[in-house]
Amino acid sequence: MRWQPIDNLPQHWQQLASSELPPLVTVWNEQADRLRNSGAFKIFMEKMRREIAIETGIIERLYTIDRGITQLLIEQGINEALIPHGVTDRPIKQVVALIQDQEMAIEGLFDFVGGQRYLSTFYVKELHQLLTKNQTHTEGLDQSTGKITSVPLIRGDWKKWPNNPLRTDGSIDEYCPPEQVASEMDNLIQWHHQHQENQVAPEVEAAWLHHRFTQIHPFQDGNGRVARCLASLVFIQARWFPLVLTRDDRSAYIASLEQADQGELSGLIHLFAKSQKQSFIRSLGLSEQILSETRQTRTILASITDKLKQRQLSSIPERCQKAERFAENLFNIASNHLQNLSEEIKLSVQNLVEDTQLFTVSASAGDERSYYHRYQIVETAKQQGYFANVQSYHSWVQLVIIVEKIPTVILLSFHVLGREYLGLLVCSVCAYHRDETEEGDRNISDIQPLTESPFQFSYADEEDNLVNRFNEWLEEATITGLEYWNSSL
Structure with a gap:
């Protein structure tokens, strides 16, 4: 696939928006403050952030962790002591460091939104630097031998050399040439701000921003992680949930990105909308269960008060x-x-x-x-x-x-x-x-x-x-x- 400059949203983007999400968002918005103030919602969000942090590295094949240990880490926290020897393909200390970098990046997205900052190329570089804090090397092509070798990773700055991947069929995906990255990223950010002013549906904007960023592929490595963070940023700004994609979504995720390369963005929008729908359902359905598990007197009394107020509403x-x-x-x-x-x-x-x-x-x-x-x-x-x-x-x-x-x-x-x-x-x-x-x-x-x-x-x-x-x-x-x-x- 030959590289082409990124393009703006299609004019018919309203037709691509999910019809399922608006009614669910209405219900969520009416209950969100009660749930956020319950105290238990913090636990729910912590678990979600840990899940995203672990699974994003698995999607990128930075490491492997079996499902049982993954669930244990989600429930109890990212801790070396919880990972037995032999259940991951990398040193445990390195895996934990990579996961913690990703968890900090997600937490940073909430701080970014809370500080009412606007997306900029500076912040995108800052995000990449945080995500790759404990990644020292990546794969690169040795120009003299033509072989794939390990090369030092440039953190927090645009790529200096082409990073076009070779597909299994022998074809090459051409990403943006290094000399065009700065101007393409400026276009991406400018269009994104226009979309915000035009109130583009979050699932549509998140998919567009994610895909166009991956078309540019501005960094030497770590582009997928940054792209998913940018999609999460769109959702968090809408007061929705960070994007949750797991190893089970990987095949559909890659297929939808390939469809988007051909000009069809609907598959990626549907995948992102499905993720948000599941997050809304989990939060509305499990928040009360999490609340009962915490057994914190103040939280329980606050919940009871809220319930009584709600039931008084005709x-x-x-x-x-x-x-x-x-x-x-x-x-x-x-x-x-x-x-x-x-x-x-x-x-x-x-x-x-x-x-x-x-x-x-x-x-x-x-x-x-x-x-x-x-x-x-x-x-x-x-x-x-x-x-x-x-x-x-x-x-x-x-x-x-x-x-x-x-x-x-x-x-x-x-x-x-x-x-x-x-x-x-x-x-x-x-x-x-x-x-x-x-x-x-x-x-x-x-x-x-x-x-x-x-x-x-x-x-x-x-x-x-x-x-x-x-x-x-x-x-x-x-x-x-x-x-x-x-x-x-």
Whole structure:
């Protein structure tokens, strides 16, 4: 790919913005101050910063750490003593130093925003210097031998030599020539400030800024880390969350960057929007759980006071009722969808397999069976990282497929996200096998979510847009559910 100067946002950028985020942001903004002031939110953010710091180095392949140790470091802090010998491919002291550099850089982004500073090339250099504080060398091309070798890393200044990577197919990605870097970075910063004045959607601006920066590739090494920090900066300025990308996102991340190289920015925007959606859901759903774990008397009393104030507001019941009306509509759509799917499957297999049973079962909110399937729903929520509250509101619908006496079940559940019900609901979907034992018991096995995250909605949604979003989500879940069933045959 030959290098070309960076270009501005496409004129149709509004069409690229996420339709899911604005209603969720509305709910978040109404609860943000209460959560931020709870004391427990600090713990939540500390864990998030540690996760970002660890995973960004894994994405860049600066080191490897297994998932178990990663989780331990997220929960307890970045500490050499928590990392056993042999679980990483670099000296433990070096790995810890790199992670701490990345954690300090993320904390610095909050200080930058708090100080109401404007993004400049000076700050970008400052950020690079901090991120590479404990990285002394990088790979470079030896001009005399043509071989890749280790060379000293220039920190906090633009590259002096080309840094065009060689792809596996033998082609070369050409980044900005060193002599053009300063002018390209000036254009990047100038356009970014214009976008801020024009109130470009955060997920669109973060993706644009990230991609155009990587097109320039102004530093000898560390460009990916700086690019993700710049994207996080956009989100933090919007009072959202830093960008969380993990090793599981790496393939999609690289693919979306390659698509952006071809002029299609939507994939990267979608990936960033998905990350923000998950952060909003985790914060709203887990904040109360974190609060209960801290057991700090002052924090608990402050939370109780806030809850009492919230419940005195007459608007809360009205908001919940509006969300529940949406839930009833989506419940009916889901029930009809699964019923139609059942009929379609029957027509497909009726002449191929004997002893086939297909049927749907449902329970609307208030039904005496609405408490059924709690185990499957809670397990699905655990896998997706949120607290499923089926006490405040719950309805469900399931499709049961029995072929050769082996039941496969697809289950959709509408319930509250988080312990406190303020008008935010989700629909989760999972598939599982149900085995009948000789004693007549039913064993549930192999519970798998059928989507990356639950479908979230609230009183702040617009109904037409909500139904369109749900139909798309439901179609994706259905396809994944059929693949699950197919793999069990």
